[in-house]
Amino acid sequence: MKAAELLNTVLRNDYCSGCGVCTASDGSPFGMQLTGEGRYFPVLTGLENIDGIVCPFAQDTPDETALAGQLYAGAGVHFHEEFGYYRQIYTGHTADESFRLNGSSGGGVTWMAHELLRRNLTDFVVTVGETGPGTPRYAYRIISNPEEIFATAKSRYYPVSLDGVLEQIRRQPGRYTLIGIPCFIKGIRLLQQQEPVFAERIVFTIGIFCGHLKSTHYLSLLAAQFPAHEEDIVSFDFRHKIPGRPANRYGTAIQLKNGRQLVKPNDQLFGTDWGLGLFKLNACDYCDDIIGETADISFGDAWIPPFEKDWKGTNMVVTRHPVIQKLVDEAIGKGDLVWQPARPEQLLQSQAGGFRHRREGLAYRLWLARKKGRWTPRKRVAPRRIHSRKRRKLYRLRMQIREISFASAFYRQPDKLRKQLRPIIRRVEKLYRHSLWTRLRLRIKRLVQKHK
Ligand SMILES: Cc1cc2nc3c(=O)[nH]c(=O)nc-3n(C[C@H](O)[C@H](O)[C@H](O)COP(=O)(O)OP(=O)(O)OC[C@H]3O[C@@H](n4cnc5c(N)ncnc54)[C@H](O)[C@@H]3O)c2cc1C
Structure with a gap:
């Protein structure tokens, strides 16, 4: 693929995951740069007509x-x-x-x-x-x-x-x-x-x-929820294991310059719900692997x-x-x-x-993008307007959370970011909540099982 094609498709439409493979073919005119949004993105440092550029999100691969x-x-x-x-x-x-x-x-x-x-x-x-x-x-x-x-x-x-x-x-x-x-x-x-x-x-x-992949702002948001300055943190552990807790209820640990270690369970840290997708790269919403x-x-x-x-x-x-x-x-x-x-x-x-979000969810996102006339990478999932109204709403809200958090200036101010996202997160939580009828049904089922 020519450099110009990458620029006009993947890069212009924000489908880059920052892998940097486009810089590696012989004579590539691209270099990688860490942007203000906290992600890697290619910059053109040579001629647009150079051929042989490789990208995992390119169309004809x-x-x-x-x-x-x-x-x-x-x-x-x-x-x-x-x-x-x-x-x-x-x-x-x-x-x-x-x-x-x-x-x-x-x-x-x-x-x-x-x-x-x-x-x-x-x-x-x-x-x-x-x-x-x-x-x-x-x-x-x-x-x-x-x-x-x-x-x-x-x-x-x-x-x-x-x-x-x-x-x-x-x-x-x-x-x-x-x-x-x-x-x-x-x-x-x-x-x-x-x-x-x-x-x-x-x-x-x-x-x-x-x-999905996060921008650097995710680390900043977590760091800001500890009583420490980000620059005083010498080591950061996104996956701190907490004895006795289920494996998926892990914590975040930081090691300070003075040798102290501070740990917080992730359920006490705002932004750690992966389903919401704060600071997610747009490319991740268009990946099916x-x-x-x-x-x-x-x-x-x-x-x-x-x-x-x-x-x-x-x-x-x-x-x-x-x-x-x-x-x-x-x-x-x-x-x-x-x-x-x-x-x-x-x-x-x-x-x-992950499979729901990148199969059913991806089909719907592709359909939405096509409807708006936007270029999308070709995927193994076909664009489709999915049947469930509730799921359509959920995928649209997730896209909004991603966009707002990614562009937000409040990544070091958890309270302000929370306030900025609160109305959308509330709508997501409402969608997750079971209806009164479902809750009643589940309760009856549990009671019946208990007395069997
Ligand atoms: C961005 C990201 C998203 C993930 N999402 C999921 C998920 O949805 N479902 C799931 O089951 N698992 C997911 N994982 C994988 C999971 O967190 C563990 O890495 C995996 O289970 C391996 O654990 P381990 O104890 O064998 O690895 P470890 O022995 O802890 O080794 C991890 C290895 O991964 C390397 N590594 C760390 N971060 C990165 C990175 N960003 N890119 C490349 N290499 C890296 C480390 O250098 C190390 O070599 C994700 C991991 C990452 C980095």
Whole structure:
């Protein structure tokens, strides 16, 4: 694709997730910049007519099903209508508690990265690490020492970009394993088709399930709810595990310059309801890959019974690459991974909200955009005016919350932001509330079950 086409479609219509893959093809005229809105966005630094630009949201590129089919289809691989190609699905955690307790979920991602380095199956792991106070607070980095991988554990609900590390990969030969959210991995797959150097050097990809990406303002909003200045926070933990609480009722922890750690459960922090989507990138509302369908292995949270009760965290895992599968089989056999096979329905259940928002919700958003004559990326979901009036209203309100929060100047003033969003959030809460009749029905059902 020509640079001009990217500018006139994806960029002009705000479908960029900031992955930075557009900067990586040979001679690309794009560079990445962190904008005042707290997100990465490409800037043109060369000629518009340069060709060979790659973007996961571009119109005429293979979709995730096609890309994954080229990579994985074959013996021992299954296909599911909702989440594509897979070998096995598991729930579980690492046996070594240091991976699990240090990780966001079951510690699987860090374990896998460590294991690939330890077994010399890869020379480098490309992942996200903390850079310290200031903006940006997190960035992609390249790691070769397995012991250094521990410090990169945990989910960062924060924008990052691949531009710098892709430049390093081009310069430095070696075997790289890249960790990323679904649209970033899709971008890498497209880049690998375009540029042989990345196909040769990126030997494994580890996908992370993704609800959506946030701007840097999300961290600022959370930080502002602690009795501390943002610049005095040396370390930020978006996924602090709280003993005894269900895994999905985690907290946020900050480490101050003076060594003090402060923790708040997320249900006491405004803005942490993922369903509302504060500071969400617009691109995320037009993505239909929740689990990283083009990655060699993908990891998420198993927030379903009975695992959700365990505060230590449990992964939902999907394998695709035969070498990774062999490594997993051996580790389960040796007892290093406490993983048990899971059913597709369990995977769907664990991401039910995500699938609703990116299937039914996406169909409706595409329909709305087309109605307004707006360009949209082509998706595997067809534009459709969904039947339920209530759900249509919910998706429209979510779009409003996203837009208002994204542009709001109050990201360091939680009370003002709350006031600004209150009327819409109230309307969302009203939609969630069961009607009197439904509540009565549920109560009767519970009473009948109790007396059976
Ligand atoms: C933006 C985002 C949205 C997510 N949404 C969902 C969701 O909707 N449903 C769900 O089940 N799971 C979601 N996850 C994944 C989940 O939070 C855990 O990361 C996953 O379960 C792996 O846990 P773990 O304990 O195995 O990983 P850990 O051992 O904690 O390792 C996490 C790894 O991910 C890397 N990483 C952290 N942040 C980023 C980032 N922004 N981009 C790329 N790499 C990163 C870290 O550097 C580390 O290598 C999301 C993660 C992110 C970053």
